[in-house]
Amino acid sequence: MKGFNLRHLINQDSNLLRLFIMLFVVFTIMSAVKPHLFLKSDNFISMAYQFPEYGVLSIAMMLSMLTGGVDLSIVGVSNLSGILTAIMLSKMIPQDAAPGYILFMIILAVLMALAVGTLCGLFNGFVISKIGVPAILATLGSMQLFTGIALVLTNGRIVTGIPIMYSNLGNTAVWGILPVPLILYILSAIVISSLLSKTSFGLELYMMGTNPTASRFSGINNTKVTMLTYMTSGILAAVAGLIVVARTNSAKADFGTSYTLQTVLISLLGGVNPNGGFGTVAGVTVAILILQFLSSGFNMFPSISNFIKDLIWGLVLILVMVFNYYSNKYAQKRAISKRSKEFAQKTM
């Protein structure tokens, strides 16, 4: 497990270290100001229920941003696959079905949701890499398309009547402390981070995101990498959709629309380079935690409106970036003075 050695990770990426510091600062402030509320285990379990759905979406967003693109359709994909799951679970299970049958149908519905996510992602990848539409436009269009299909399927109504067995998944915690959505987040994070750091696909993705021309000249199949990336993003969006269905016991065409820009924000804070090529699941995860601590922390102040949260969140993003700027400068200066000393000794 040397890949998950924290020290190793932090050394690799000074941005991650700064994010950890930021997380620690937020944590300390919140704990100091509201110790009896923030430090309660209930609070942490509650947060563990909350962030997985947009956490998984953030990882999806990060993937598309690694290619140098963006995927604005993730929420659309998530709702579309959620709706299809919900329709299947509510319409195709008779009232008196045996638990075994229900379980079978749930597994089937989950597989179908993942298949829908895969198809949507492949569609995005195709439009971007084969037709050459810029990602921001392609996914803006497909977002409307997917949401449109969801609307047509439901006539805008909410889909309910999902078996308790399924919605329990979204609202129970294993051993009382590990909510199922959290487990799904951790699984997605581990899978994607191994995909990125341990497979040739990951390496090819990072390289293509850095310089698509050089990657073509190096024998990377840009089309394939792009398709696979958006496909993975689509699958993750479907996973998020499955979590939302379980969490809300329903599905609707417009759940979570505010997550789109939020996930971009998280990715950027997490150190993903908007031009592609750089970014890690670890960074994004810490960014998610910072957001969740801030968000839950602020809900502890009745007098602070949720809008202040937006303000603080923007400030955090910009402060971290400005801090990065200065610490890079400082690191550079330090390196120079060290080198010139060595140089002076050498030439003496």
Place this chain on the structure above:
Amino acid sequence: MAEIILKATNISKAFAGVQALKNVNLTIHKGEIHCLAGENGSGKSTLIKIISGVYEPDEGLIEIGGKVYSRLTPMEAIDRGIQIIYQDLSIFPNLTVAENIALNLELSGKRKLIDWKRVKQIAKEAIDKIGFKINLDEKVENLSVAEKQLIAISRALLNNAKIIIMDEPTTALTKKEVAALFNIIKNLQSQGISILFVSHKLDEVFEISEKITILRNGQNVISGEAANFDNDLFVYYMTGRKFKETHFEAESRKGTPLLKVENLSLKNGFKDISFELYAGEILGITGLLGSGRTELALSLFGLLPADSGKIYIDGNIVKINSVQDAIKNKMGYVPEDRLTEGLFMPQSIGRNIIISNIKELLNKNGFMNENKIQKCIDEWIKKLGIVTPSQNLPVQTLSGGNQQRVVLAKWLSMHPRILILNGPTVGVDIGSKYDIHQILRNLAAQGIGIIIISDDIPEVLFNCNRILIMRKGRIINEVMGKDVTEEELAYQMAAEA
């Protein structure tokens, strides 16, 4: 002695972790043609950037026309008559030829508005000066490297320049164009303009320069009249080493050719190309810009699949419609422009080396094998002598020569049987160039078939046992490297049919 027009004294400059210049001096007189030489990373470009105000020196003074500066802004430098032609040309791909030529002049003239007529007028006069014809409304991104270079040169000639600095101005020019450029340089000299130029091509240095300043490791080595140098001395000062160029001789060709090409044609690229490449050979393909040589290379490597014709490897017909096909057939390609096509500049040296070979470095379960990867990277950094403190540094921290070695390492790490190199030593210093040539010869000796595409005539002459000459999209002749002279080769490349 003519008046001193530029004097840089005790210039020092450090970058993150690198002392690029240490107490460097440079003096240029009026109307002098001065060559700045040194290996890759010796500090030439940095010195130029300081003189032109792009970088601020850590220490030292710059004196221009009697005025002393501890730092210059680019605008001041331009105002004082310093014009620079950068190696990367610094032109705007999205603007037209006319704008690219005229904008700087208009900027330094502090103009706020644009008079398009005037812009075109200026541009037209400028290109007429070097006798170069081009559509002034064409976007520069649609032009070839040589055309871009000519644009950069015409632009520099425009401003009321006292000194024109050229960082490797001839890398992408043909012999003929170089000769034309030298004429222009001499013409400028006669008008009292000084020229400072960087070049790695020995013959050019001696043909044109009057004075030579050599840097090594960011420090002055020597500065003096060109007449006091000869080739060997010059190379020795630069590198501290001595080289001897010999002709490359391949083992006798036998058996089936490694690669055989029959009647390959591509619209607007090349026509009826046929040749054979045997294992252990270094085959040169030379021709002027626009002769189709690069298109042919791209086509062989699957980037521009040919319209018709056949390709055989080991006597078996193969289809190469993509780079993946080429790699499957164990071909490697070192591209013309390493910055955009060859390298992932902000990524680590290690990643750059393994990227084309990654499929070979996986475990059985499909994950990357860290040990194998580490070994592979270490092996090639060592074999090719890439100078770096760590493989984790971005490639952009390397000098040109070392960057080119990384490109080579990328392809060699996949153990190619056929290696195609397009301009393998463009912008690489003499020492590195020699080293790269030795590497190629060793590879050939190990049975790899190598194709060098280059218009650097000595390069193909000495390093290729056989040379194909291309003109207007066709192969017009085949010669043996040891049987021709540089002049003959140059004549055949250029002669009008």
Place this chain on the structure above:
Amino acid sequence: GTAKKAEESTGQSSQQASDQQKPAESKKWKIATVVKDASNPWFVRMEQGVKKFASDTGLEAFMKGPSKADAALQVQVIEDLIAQGVDALCVVPVSPEALEPVLKKAMDKGIVVVTHEASNQQNTMYDIEAFDNNAYGAFIMDNLAKAMNYEGKYVTMVGLLTMKSHNEWADAGIARQKEKYPKMELVPEQKIESEDNQEVAYERAKEIMKKYPDLKGIMGTSSKDAPGAAKAIEEMGKIGKVFTAGSSLVSVAGKFLESGSLSTITFWDPADAGYAMNALAKLILEGKKDQIKDGLNLGVKGYENLKLKGKVLVGEGWVAVTKENMKDYNF
């Protein structure tokens, strides 16, 4: 009033097992009102009711809501409030179904849950409705029909196709027309989406009036629909030829009532609803559940004689405002 409050609290706190060790007089229930979207003037108005309740009773009553009407965000706000251990939640769900799991969690933890605008909510103790949705939709239609002189083509407008109450009102309105106004005719578009945005409502109204030059009525449901349509009617010179009626507030729609481009608006006062929810929550916290039956009086206008149907308490209807009586309302 402090003494009385203290007395009340002492009386009830014994029922809250977890609070027994606390000194009785410091017991101040924490009641959170969670709305759809805190920036909407509708809920800004509701907050006044909540504040009034807080100052009337001295309890810690406050309002929270996501910055956008998004069910997923609302769930998160409620999660946080549960974690903080509020005593009661008064919720106006973006989507009742989507909140079922989280409200169930709240009730499992012993938190009192009261809802509003969610007559089908399962996991709530009581739901308060200002009125019956079907009756309200029918009433809007009655107003529109009267303005149209009971004849001509009309269309309905909803905020979003995904907004439940809007769609219910529109459907009820259509049903009413079919039943009572045979000379009126619904155009094939049936429902138009205004995205709960006055400018979109305006653009859509213009478009539909171009498509059906003989269109005579636009029934609005979202508070942006009727004013948007009224502006289109005004600008296109169709006052007196095309009519609109729908939900809105005087502060938004007043000038259109005045100009005659808007016939009637209907609404209920969100402040009263907010107050009523909190009062009901307090009643439950006090353990006075036995008082909750037909005829319950929460001491707020319109909620003085509630009808109980299952878990749903239905109030006394709505307010209809026309040019004549608009002066009486300042919000």
Place this chain on the structure above:
Amino acid sequence: MKKLLRTNEFYIFLILLLLCVFIQIQSGQFFTRNNIVDMLRAMIVPGIFSIGVLMVLVSGGIDVSFTAIALLSMYAATRLLMIWHYEGNVILAFIISGAIGLFLGLINAALIAFFDLPTLIVTLGTSSIFTGFMQGVLHSREISDIPKTMINFSKIDLIRVYNAKLGISSGLPAVFLILVGLIIIAWFILNYTMLGRGIYALGGDRIAAQRAGFNIIKIQFFIYSFVGFISGIAGMTRTIMMANLHPTNLMGMELTVIASVVLGGTRITGGHGTITGTMLGVALVTIMSNSLILMGIPTFWQKFFTGVLILIGTGVSAYQSMKQKNTLHGVEIDEKELEKV
């Protein structure tokens, strides 16, 4: 002619024309004076925004904060006028809103130019800050009784056309002139000033621009403060057009505007883009989204069709330019059989 076929604008124009003809066939209502005026009216606000977006994209950046700037400056300006009980000329409303927008744009500019931060990060961050400030600190709310002077101005029409057949009249509000004015100014700046060419140069090659002597910091300051200013104006324009202030309705529009500009041929990677193309892109998106009912697309299918149209619109031009890029025209082949030398 050949050159025309190579321009992006040509294809967008073609698609636009096809769309209009399709709407005309479907409804018989497209090419009426009424409808044209309505479409022009609907283009005003996105049109103004798109000018700023064009400049940012050409310079190689991206700005997603312009709607937040528009809302905050419009809200603050209107509130100020209300506090002052201002009754004078409406120009002041625009000036204040524009000035606040300019100030907010300067914040973006400073962060971008001095700290060299990626533009997407900066503007996403400030966008969040600006809306948070407006809603959390200023407690923004919908205002219907905006100052009289603004209401009065909203009633001034430039043109009013009457369609006797439909009995409908449509007006083009005076604020249309703001759009026209800004188009002319931006067109002039981009094409006839050094500053404008600097914006293109910056987007084409940043380092080359620096070396050529362009003051990158100044140019960036200009771009982002100009966008701020324009956004302030757009916000006020919108409020005046609706004669009603809504503090959040513009949110989410940023993506649509960016999409229209990119649809108009502006490259998201910088360096390329024209005012003509941009306006065509805005027209395409505006007409499409305001004609779904006329086209007879059922309400439930409208989102779906919007998606399809965006994908077709972008797909056609993207495919064209990809094909163009992939054709060779470098080598002049000697077609005769050559005798060997």
